[in-house]
Amino acid sequence: MPETSSVITTVNSILYKDIVKLVLLCTINEEPSISSSSTVYLTDLASLDIKEWTKSQVDQALFERLRISDPSSQLITTNRNELLTENRCLFYLSECYQRLLREQNYFQIIFDDIQKLLIDHSTTAILLPDMYNDQDLSKQWLELLIASHDNSLLCKYTDHVNSELLLSSKDEIKLFYKNVFRHMYKAIQPLDYFSNELISYIDILMHLSQWSVLVQIIFEIPHPKTISNRSTRSSDMQSAGGRAFQDTLIGSLLSKSTLPSMPGRPFIYFDKPKSMNERDLEITTRTICQPMKIYQDYLSRLFKVFVKNADVRNNVLQWIGDCFYENQGKNKEWSSHDPLIQHAFVSDGFLLNLNIVLLNLVKPFAEPYSTKLLKINPLYSICQNETVHLKELYKETRLINYEGENKDEIMFNFITESFYMSHLCYSYSVHRLHRILLKISEELSRIRDAIKSHGINHENFKRLEKSMQKGLTVFFNIKCVLNEPCLLELSNALFTATCTWLVHLAVCPNQNKKLEEQIHVITKLPLTSEANQQLSYVPEFIIENIIGFIKFINRYNKQYFQSIAPSIKEYVDLILVFMGDANRLRNPHLRASLAEVLETILPDNDNRTLNNSFAETIFKEHPLIEHLPRVLLDVFVSIELTGQAVAFEQKFSYRRPMYEILEYMWKFDKHRIQIQKLASYAEQHIEDAEAPLFLRFINLLMNDANFLLDEALTYMARLKQNQEGKERDEWNQMSERQREEFENTFRHTGQIARYMNIMSIKTLIILNMITQNIQSIFCHPAISERLAAMLNYFLQHLVGPKRRNLKVRDLNEYLFEPSKLVAKVTDIYLNFAEYDQFCSAVSNDGMSYNEQLFPQAIEVLERIRHPRERIDAFFKLGEHIKTIADQHKEDDAIYNDAPEEYIDQISSILMNDPVMLPSSRTILDRSTVIRLLLDNQIDPYTRDSLHMQDVIPQSELKHSIEQWKASRRR
Numbered sequence: 021m022p023e024t025s026s027v028i029t030t031v032n033s034i035l036y037k038d039i040v041k042l043v044l045l046c047t048i049n050e051e052p053s054i055s056s057s058s059t060v061y062l063t064d065l066a067s068l069d070i071k072e073w074t075k076s077q078v079d080q081a082l083f084e085r086l087r088i089s090d091p092s093s094q095l096i097t098t099n100r101n102e103l104l105t106e107n108r109c110l111f112y113l114s115e116c117y118q119r120l121l122r123e124q125n126y127f128q129i130i131f132d133d134i135q136k137l138l139i140d141h142s143t144t145a146i147l148l149p150d151m152y153n154d155q156d157l158s159k160q161w162l163e164l165l166i167a168s169h170d171n172s173l174l175c176k177y178t179d180h181v182n183s184e185l186l187l188s189s190k191d192e193i194k195l196f197y198k199n200v201f202r203h204m205y206k207a208i209q210p211l212d213y214f215s216n217e218l219i220s221y222i223d224i225l226m227h228l229s230q231w232s233v234l235v236q237i238i239f240e241i242p243h244p245k246t247i248s249n250r251s252t253r254s255s256d257m258q259s260a261g262g263r264a265f266q267d268t269l270i271g272s273l274l275s276k277s278t279l280p281s282m283p284g285r286p287f288i289y290f291d292k293p294k295s296m297n298e299r300d301l302e303i304t305t306r307t308i309c310q311p312m313k314i315y316q317d318y319l320s321r322l323f324k325v326f327v328k329n330a331d332v333r334n335n336v337l338q339w340i341g342d343c344f345y346e347n348q349g350k351n352k353e354w355s356s357h358d359p360l361i362q363h364a365f366v367s368d369g370f371l372l373n374l375n376i377v378l379l380n381l382v383k384p385f386a387e388p389y390s391t392k393l394l395k396i397n398p399l400y401s402i403c404q405n406e407t408v409h410l411k412e413l414y415k416e417t418r419l420i421n422y423e424g425e426n427k428d429e430i431m432f433n434f435i436t437e438s439f440y441m442s443h444l445c446y447s448y449s450v451h452r453l454h455r456i457l458l459k460i461s462e463e464l465s466r467i468r469d470a471i472k473s474h475g476i477n478h479e480n481f482k483r484l485e486k487s488m489q490k491g492l493t494v495f496f497n498i499k500c501v502l503n504e505p506c507l508l509e510l511s512n513a514l515f516t517a518t519c520t521w522l523v524h525l526a527v528c529p530n531q532n533k534k535l536e537e538q539i540h541v542i543t544k545l546p547l548t549s550e551a552n553q554q555l556s557y558v559p560e561f562i563i564e565n566i567i568g569f570i571k572f573i574n575r576y577n578k579q580y581f582q583s584i585a586p587s588i589k590e591y592v593d594l595i596l597v598f599m600g601d602a603n604r605l606r607n608p609h610l611r612a613s614l615a616e617v618l619e620t621i622l623p624d625n626d627n628r629t630l631n632n633s634f635a636e637t638i639f640k641e642h643p644l645i646e647h648l649p650r651v652l653l654d655v656f657v658s659i660e661l662t663g664q665a666v667a668f669e670q671k672f673s674y675r676r677p678m679y680e681i682l683e684y685m686w687k688f689d690k691h692r693i694q695i696q697k698l699a700s701y702a703e704q705h706i707e708d709a710e711a712p713l714f715l716r717f718i719n720l721l722m723n724d725a726n727f728l729l730d731e732a733l734t735y736m737a738r739l740k741q742n743q744e745g746k747e748r749d750e751w752n753q754m755s756e757r758q759r760e761e762f763e764n765t766f767r768h769t770g771q772i773a774r775y776m777n778i779m780s781i782k783t784l785i786i787l788n789m790i791t792q793n794i795q796s797i798f799c800h801p802a803i804s805e806r807l808a809a810m811l812n813y814f815l816q817h818l819v820g821p822k823r824r825n826l827k828v829r830d831l832n833e834y835l836f837e838p839s840k841l842v843a844k845v846t847d848i849y850l851n852f853a854e855y856d857q858f859c860s861a862v863s864n865d866g867m868s869y870n871e872q873l874f875p876q877a878i879e880v881l882e883r884i885r886h887p888r889e890r891i892d893a894f895f896k897l898g899e900h901i902k903t904i905a906d907q908h909k910e911d912d913a914i915y916n917d918a919p920e921e922y923i924d925q926i927s928s929i930l931m932n933d934p935v936m937l938p939s940s941r942t943i944l945d946r947s948t949v950i951r952l953l954l955d956n957q958i959d960p961y962t963r964d965s966l967h968m969q970d971v972i973p974q975s976e977l978k979h980s981i982e983q984w985k986a987s988r989r990r
Contacts, residue, residue: 110146143181182228213278226322398525401559417607419607423556446565454568502576522597570591622635640688654713787848842884931978
């Protein structure tokens with residue numbers, strides 16, 4: 021046994037000595053050996069008379085080698101070698117570790133001891149950096165982490181050191197890695213998103229994420245939320261805390277984009293857009309999108325690795341939530357008008373990248389009808405406790421009013437948090453850029469008009485051209501990043517899933533305590549039950565995101581719009597459920613905007629992209645499409661309801677897509693039949709306390725036609741005056757500034773006139789279309805008098821002497837088509853040719869009707885070569901109305917001395933069915949009251965609330981009037 025022990029000792033001694041020579045690359049022999057390579061001479065160790073090598077001597081040798089500041093001065097040979105002369109502590113130790121691994125079989129007996137020795141010296145250096153105060157160990161460590169990406173032996177070393185470090189005090193580790201990440205942050209700053217070096221840093225972070233403590237350090241040091249005190253913040257102005265998130269390690273990675281990282285900095289691409297053709301634009305787009313997708317994929321993988329770790333998931337979500345909190349001002353309308361304020365927030369590129377990250381996080385459950393959607397807890401958006409990382413979400417406007425109390429002490433799952441975060445980030449990033457892109461488009465349009473108006477020789481031409489070039493650069497850069505295919509695909513996935521989730525909530529019973537096992541599919545409409553309270557938790561911006569997405573791709577990416585055809589059913593479900601139901605979506609703007617989304621499906625228009633067969637399939641075969649007429653009329657009416665009124669410009673911009681849908685819908689028998697049913701019901705219930713839907717619809721349709729046509733004619737007359745003013749001497753007497761102001765006013769008047777002309781003819785088309793199939797309700801006295809007076813008024817202006825006021829130059833520029841207007845107006849007359857009630861109302865109109873009106877119209881119809889059969893029919897109708905008018909003259913002569921109490925105070929006609937208003941005690945004809953209540957359900961004299969069921973019939977007065985009329989006819 022003693023001999024065996026002696027042999028082992030001798031063998032170990034040899035191995036330890038070889039460790040010094042082969043691993044540490046050191047020696048204690050001052051004279052070079054012929055057989056050995058260059059080594060570093062260890063002076064202190066050589067002074068000892070070492071008879072037998074042990075681990076202790078190796079430890080001492082390693083310590084001495086690490087303390088040599090200039091190893092080259094102690095080389096035994098003159099053959100310099102970087103491995104030999106390495107004086108950076110951690111680099112040297114890592115190289116020793118790798119050499120040990122390569123010779124692991126040879127050193128197997130003492131391998132564990134030497135490995136531990138190297139790791140102990142490494143961790144000691146890191147934890148006690150003052151031992152090497154002339155070296156930046158954190159920078160060395162970062163460089164080793166980078167190198168380890170392609171070096172498996174080095175990777176084993178860094179992993180081993182990290183594992184040992186985490187057994188030590190967290191404070192020292194935090195201090196060390198704080199410096200490592202600071203060096204990483206500095207190295208990242210100058211890199212572009214297509215840099216391979218940038219990808220390597222993401223790889224490092226992904227690798228480090230296996231240690232939860234390191235991920236926590238990434239998101240805790242530094243944490244920008246410490247910059248500002250939430251309790252003392254102003255709600256109107258954000259501090260620099262928002263921007264500070266971009267100045268963190270994760271923020272620096274998120275901010276890499278083709279969009280400028282700071283307001284005012286130039287865009288990288290599309291710098292000379294006016295000289296670029298379609299192919300140039302496509303090539304540049306690919307140049308941007310391909311590397312951007314690769315980079316965003318790496319970012320998404322990084323965050324996926326982070327959140328998969330339950331120990332650090334809260335840190336990640338806290339960081340994201342605080343980021344949204346500090347940058348909420350960026351999404352406010354006021355912030356986009358002031359570039360200086362934008363300096364206080366993270367960049368658009370930052371938010372776009374974060375948006376992609378979050379969209380990828382929700383991808384596993386972003387599928388229509390996925391049961392995972394049932395895990396989304398709507399309560400999240402109204403809670404204010406510490407488990408909610410989106411601290412201001414409870415302040416958002418919701419789909420319907422919420423009157424409950426704050427919900428406390430609820431824990432929310434990751435699916436819920438990531439769902440709301442992805443929607444909020446989309447609103448802050450993509451949806452915000454949608455708005456900016458639209459504004460840029462409008463500004464570019466104004467610049468084009470100005471250039472066209474002034475001409476190339478104008479003194480402002482160069483300035484306008486420069487503005488155009490700059491605007492196009494911004495436009496193409498933003499449009500490009502918003503059209504990145506992966507962004508569109510992930511967005512569509514989230515929004516179709518959201519559609520099914522929202523419809524599920526709408527269909528669910530209000531107080532359903534049962535745990536749902538599957539998503540509810542809508543099977544019937546209308547939803548008559550009380551609205552599910554959970555809808556009162558959901559923020560409006562979720563539906564705004566969906567609307568904005570469809571409108572964007574319809575406007576700026578028609579090719580992609582084709583590809584989402586299979587998803588359209590989910591969007592149509594959402595539209596049919598919410599567009600006509602104020603109990604489930606309160607905001608009339610959003611419900612009207614859903615009509616704009618539906619319009620994008622329609623075919624046969626330059627602005628629409630889906631083919632005819634697909635649109636027909638939706639309008640014929642969608643299981644709920646039969647409810648579209650009612651839903652559409654409901655939203656048409658609702659934007660004018662008391663308390664929901666909108667500016668008239670907005671109102672008509674909302675009505676335009678509704679007209680398009682009505683016109684297309686009218687091609688299908690099933691939809692015409694549904695509207696006819698609504699009309700029939702309205703006629704039977706015309707005196708109900710609440711006016712029937714179709715009655716309110718046609719009342720507003722006539723209001724629109726009346727207003728739009730009147731405005732169109734007014735603006736055309738104003739344009740004629742302006743044109744005549746330019747031709748007079750006063751134009752020559754104007755200064756340059758006065759002329760420019762005049763031109764601006766003239767151009768603005770022309771734009772308004774053009775819009776009014778477009779909308780007025782469209783309204784007449786719809787009115788003509790409806791009255792071709794539905795006439796009876798329009799012949800009710802309350803309706804027929806208004807319709808007849810309106811048609812007479814416009815026909816008089818279009819064919820009578822006043823038409824000269826409308827003759828302006830360049831009629832086509834303003835889309836003013838008087839011949840088309842005359843044709844449509846006369847067509848509407850002809851729709852009622854068989855109805856004497858209407859013909860009587862035409863002849864009774866004392867304001868605009870006269871015996872010359874129809875002959876003047878026929879003269880115009882013949883001049884524009886209107887179909888002969890239509891002219892003959894209109895001539896016949898005119899003769900019939902003239903006969904009725906003659907009869908009215910005789911009746912007027914009979915009744916012209918009617919007692920004052922028999923005359924309606926508002927319409928000044930002889931009453932047929934007098935009724936008393938209960939509040940003011942005023943007596944009016946029933947038809948007058950019906951007409952008044954269609955616009956506003958109040959007593960016009962006292963402003964008190966009034967319904968038809970409240971009026972008091974005046975039977976005795978009615979009988980007295982009838983007796984008086986009978987006596988006058990004898």
